[in-house]
Amino acid sequence: MPGLSPQLPLNIGPIDGYNLNTNFRQVAQQNLKMVIMTNPGERIMIPEFGVGIRTYLFENSTQRTFDTIEDKIREQVERYLPYISIEAIQFNSSEAGFNMSEIDPSTASNFVSIQIKYNIPSAFISDVLILEI
Secondary structure, eight states: OOOOOOOSSEEEEEEEOOOOEEEEHHHHHHHHHHHHHHHHTTSTOOOOOOOOOGGGGGOOOOOOHHHHHHHHHHHHHHHOTOOOEEEEEEEETTTTOOOTTTTTTGGGGEEEEEEEEEEEETTTTTEEEEEEE
């Protein structure tokens, strides 16, 4: 089965060698996730690439921090993924009044979920990326 790109992290698949992204929705979601998860300076030859979401792990969960992350996500997507249009970014945490009933109580205060609603106008694709950090 032909694919557009390998799925990351790389895993051996039963048919094509590595598991592959087989449609543009999967490719776009993987690219968006990589921009958010990559630390600036981590990508060779493009030192300003990436949001570096892990650098915010020990920051206070305040609206100011969330605004900073949102601005950085929007800036990076506009620069490196111009075909993606972000509709909304929502942060869910105990401080933001998120229902933590599904999360282990000992880690609830350290939990943040980011929900990014986006679309790709040229391909008529709308989707949501959810990252739990």
